[in-house]
Amino acid sequence: MSRTRFDGLPPGKVVSHLGVMLLVAVVLGVVVSGLAIPFAGVLGFSARNVSESVDDLPQQLETEQLPQRTEVQDADGKTIATLYDQNxxxxxxxxxxxxxxxxxxxxxxxxxxxxxxxxxxxxxxxxxxxxxxxxxxxxxxxxxxxxxxxxxxxxxxxxxxxxxxxxxxxxxxxxxxxxxxxxxxxxxxxxxxxxxxxxxxxxxxxxxxxxxxxxxxxxxxxxxxxxxxxxxxxxxxxxxxxxxxxxxxxxxxxxxxxxxxxxxxxxxxxxxxxxxxDRKLGLRVQEQPNGCVNSQAQFFCDYAVRWLMTDPALGATEEERRRLIFNGGLTVRTTVDLRFQKAANDSVSSHVYKDDLAVGGLALIEPGTGNVKGLAQSRPMGKRKGETFLNYTVPTRYGDAAGFQPGSTFKAFVLASAINQDIPLSQRFPAPNPGRFPLNEFQTCEGPYQSSEVWMPKNSTSSSSAPNLYEGTQKSVNTFFINLEKVTGICEPWKLARQMGITELTKANIIPSFTLGVADVSPLEMAEAYATFAAQGLHCDARPVTEIADAQGNVLKKYEKSCTQVLASPVANAVNDVLRGVIGPGGFGAALYPGQPAAGKTGTTNGNNSVWFVGYTPNLAGAAMVAGVNPQGHPESLDGKSVGGRTLYSSSGSTTAGPIWGDAFGVIAQWLDDIDFTRPSTTDIRGLLFTVPAVTGKSYDEAKALLEGLGLNVVNGGTVDSAVGAGLVAYSAPGTGARLAAGDTVTLFISDGTPKKKKNKGGGTPGTGDTGGTPGPGDTGDTGDTGDTGPGNGNGNGNNGNGNGNGG
The missing domain is CATH 1.10.3810.10 (Biosynthetic peptidoglycan transglycosylase-like)
Incomplete structure (x- = not known):
């Protein structure tokens, strides 16, 4: 047989054939049998060289876990997306x-x-x-x-x-x-x-x-x-x-x-x-979509993945976290409800088309848990015309979009602060049109606002000359709220907004026009904030994921809800009662009534760059937004634009953004429990609140007994770095002196006995800018509603005034 195979081969080929055979014999002699080398010096190899090269090789091959695809599931366990580097x-x-x-x-x-x-x-x-x-x-x-x-x-x-x-x-x-x-x-x-x-x-x-x-x-x-x-x-x-x-x-x-x-x-x-x-191949090809772009909940999926990417428990670096998420064969259980998601998708896409020079969005969140139930926007995910990878519905750190100014939806924070300061719902405040407000009469967190300018905003809605909190809110009267803010100060509404989920607010936003909407925000942030009112003052961080499991089904991590009482329940109940008037008879959102108890607030920026409607039932909060953008993606007025198949000659929170909310909630209402808000007492919460006592340094059991004796619910928030003795209460949230009512929740954090290290934040302090200056040009320099003149925002450049907000 061998002789036959060599027949007709060129001499060089025969030599090559023999050489390779001899080399194999050498290698086999060294590697396999360990016996004496039968041949040496073949093709430049010596037995010693081969043996030494083999001995230098590692003894073992480490077989790492094979990359596997990850499944992202909805709240019921249905796969909504797969993520992988290798399918x-x-x-x-x-x-x-x-x-x-x-x-x-x-x-x-x-x-x-x-x-x-x-x-x-x-x-x-x-x-x-x-x-x-x-x-x-x-x-x-x-x-x-x-x-x-x-x-x-x-x-x-x-x-x-x-x-x-x-x-x-x-x-x-x-x-x-x-x-x-x-x-x-x-x-x-x-x-x-x-x-x-x-x-x-x-x-x-x-x-x-x-x-x-x-x-x-x-x-x-x-x-x-x-x-x-x-x-x-x-x-x-x-x-x-x-x-x-x-x-x-x-x-x-x-x-x-x-x-x-x-x-x-x-x-x-x-x-x-x-x-x-004799048979055909019998293919039934089934594509395995990769990434969120193929999901029916595209931008929710993208948000969930980016939210997980910030969790250090999944890896020390972003690359390690990405590798685990895309190659770990995980099962990610999320909070999205595909029924809610479809209702949101259908509503947004029917009111704002993907090719419009405008962006529409809707975020849905569950009060009391923070579960994000759906995110929808008018521009789908992709690279083609009318598509984008920017997620306009979530904060910048999760979606790269800068957000839009929320207008009068910020008035709710001033309203809540006023009620928290025992201002009766029946109290009246002047509503001149225009108003005249020396800026140094407003109180910031550090004293009077430093400006000698006079602000003269106007109203876009009519009301009595001195409405009470019900009428002033229902009619969204600018000068009424500015007078109310003079009494509450700017600091408390600003802090409250941050506590309720608008976490990217900075000190540059502590300006008199705060109540008219001065910061760029996302629909998810506004939905999270208003969900706090629905949950009777219990704020829960937005949560898109409840748990992740490995490829074997073992739970790697559970994401428990993270909630803190930031408003006394009677205060939140009073806010709900006032905001019900917006969707009730005579309110700007009366046409949006979803068939069950609901409350909300409209918002429009001057020039109609963006319009909002943030509304909620006792068990679901949603924020709808429509914002004008030019072909370069920069904010500009909606006026004159074709949006959803019709030209907008004027726009408002109630007529432009409101229908997105109303249509979605009209469908979703069938899946929500029929419950009502708790009505505030006839004394308008006066006398119902008490202060949280000091519990730092007490044992958990002692602090719990003290707080429960006052009728409060107590939650263990886990251990934290603190100089307080290990095992003792480091602090509570809300803290000492906070005003709550029976039934509210206080979270106790236990010290691990290790003082918290001070972080060097680096960098300089923010510039003061042109305090009190007139509004500057540009997207962030919109003035207040219908000709309002907003004070400068002190952003370091002194060019961007902020006086946004309007009546409806």
Whole structure:
């Protein structure tokens, strides 16, 4: 046989053939048997050099966890998106059909269970055949050797490591041999075969047999039939060359080769092989979408992923967190309700079209939990015209969009502060039009506002000359609220807004026009803030994820709700009662009534750059927004723009943004429990509140007993860094002196005895800017509603005035 193979070969080819044979003998002598080297000095190698090079190689191959796709699920466990760098789902060998196992062994390494790490017969057979043919016609690597190569390539982090894993050199072959021997020593044949079937690339983006079975045939690996298994087994040799979705003819030829080999080895009968060969490929291709762009909750999904990316528990660096999220085979259980999401999507897209020079958005959040139930915006995710990757519904750190000014929706924070300061709901304040307000009469957190300017804002709505809190809010009277803010001061409303979820407010926003809306915010922030009113003063941080589990189903982390009482419940109840007037008879939002108790507030910025409606029932809060943008993406007036198929000659929170909220809530109401708000007492909360006593330094049980004796609910907030003795209460939230009522919640934080380290924030302090200056030009320099003149915001440049807000 050997003599016949050499017949007709050129002399050089014969020499090459013999040389390779001798080299193999040397390598096998050193690596496999450990016996004396039968040949030396072959093709420049000495036995000593080969032996030393092998001894220098690592003894073990570390097999890291294979990258697997992550599933993002809705609140009910339905998959809404998959995330992956490699589309793979690991399965144990027992969940792979026996036919598939037989097919892959037959075509790749039929003596797999008889030989060790190296199949000597197979290697020599392939060597002779390839040398005689002048090229590679047979593969000689065992499944174990193939697994080593795939593992090294899969775990390569750099181009240099990837090159080393694929170099066609004897050094690489030696290394693979050493690793293969180590694998065979450490693991069973079944483990190696299972790992191989889960590691191998089958083409068309499918890694591992489970993903391949799902992709090409829409079945699980355990259900693969003969012709399906034969096709997949044939793909691993050259996944793209035999890709059945692109090269069906070549794929069928390769499948039939596998069937013939199985019949030759008596794994199947000749009749079974012939019957399968006569059949079509039987593809039922099922694409596995990657990323949030393919989700029916695109921007919610994107928000959830970016929210997880900020969690240090998932990795020390952003890259480590990303690797876990996209390669960890996680199951991410979120809070989204797809019924709510669809209602939001339908409402937003029907009122603002994707190609409009405007952006519409709606955020939905559950009071008392912070669960984000849906996020929708008019521009879908993508790169085409009318699409974007900017998430306009969430804060900048989660979506990159800068937000929009909220107008009169900020008046609710002044209203709540006034009620908290015992100002009766029946108290009246002047509402001149225009008003005249010396700016130094307003109190900031550091004393009187430093300006000698006089502010002369106007009203866009009519009311009595001195409305009370009900009328002033229902009619959204600018000068009424400015007079109210003079009494409350700016500091308390500013702090309250931050406590309720508008966390990106800065000291530059503590200006007289605060009540008219001075900071760029997102719909999610406004929904979170107003949900606090619905939850009777209990603020809960927005939460898109409840838990994540690993590929085996073990819960890695639960995300518990994070809630703090920031307003006494009677104060929140009073706010709810006042804001019900906005959706009640005579209110700007009366037409938006969703069929069950609801409250809300409109908001419009001067020039109609953005319009808002933030509304809520006792069990769901939502913030709708429509903002004008120019072709470059910068804010500009909605006036004159075609939005949702109609030209806006004027716009307002109630007529432009309100219908988005109203239509969505009109659908969602059927799934909400029919409950009502708690009415405030006839004394308008006066006399119902008491102050939280000091509990720092007390034991948890002692502090809990004291607070519960006052009728308060007590929650353990866990341990924190504190100089207070370990195990004792470090502080409470709300803190000492806060005014609450029976039934409100106080969270106790326990000291771990370690003083909190001071952080060097670095950088200088914010510039003071032109305090009290007139409004400046630009997107952030909009004046107050209908000609209001806003004071400068002191942003360091002194150019951007903020006097936003209007009546409706």
């Amino acid at each position: 793979r789902v690991n399965v144990p060998l027992r969940q792979i059909s026996r036919t598939m196992v037989e097919a892959i062994v037959a075509i790749e390494d039929f003596r797999f269970y008889q030989h060790g790490a190296l199949d000597l017969k197979g290697t020599m057979r392939a060597l002779f055949t390839n040398q005689a043919a002048g090229g590679v016609t047979q593969g000689g690597s065992s499944i174990t050797q193939q697994l080593v190569k795939l593992t090294l390539l899969n775990q390569a982090d750099t181009d240099e490591e990837r090159k080393a894993a694929t170099d066609d050199t004897y050094g690489r072959k030696l290394r693979e041999l050493r690793y293969a021997i180590a694998l065979e020593k450490r693991h069973s044949k079944d483990w190696i075969l299972e790992r191989y079937l889960n590691t191998a690339y089958f083409g068309d983006g499918a890694y591992g047999v489970q993903a391949a079975a799902q992709h090409f045939f829409s079945v699980n690996a355990k259900d693969l039939k003969l012709r399906q298994a034969a096709l997949l087994a044939g793909l691993v040799q050259s996944p793209e060359a035999y890709n059945p979705t692109r090269n069906a003819a070549q794929a069928k030829v390769r499948r039939n080769v596998v069937l013939d080999r199985m019949a030759q080895l008596s794994v199947i009968t000749e009749a079974d092989a012939d019957k399968a060969k």
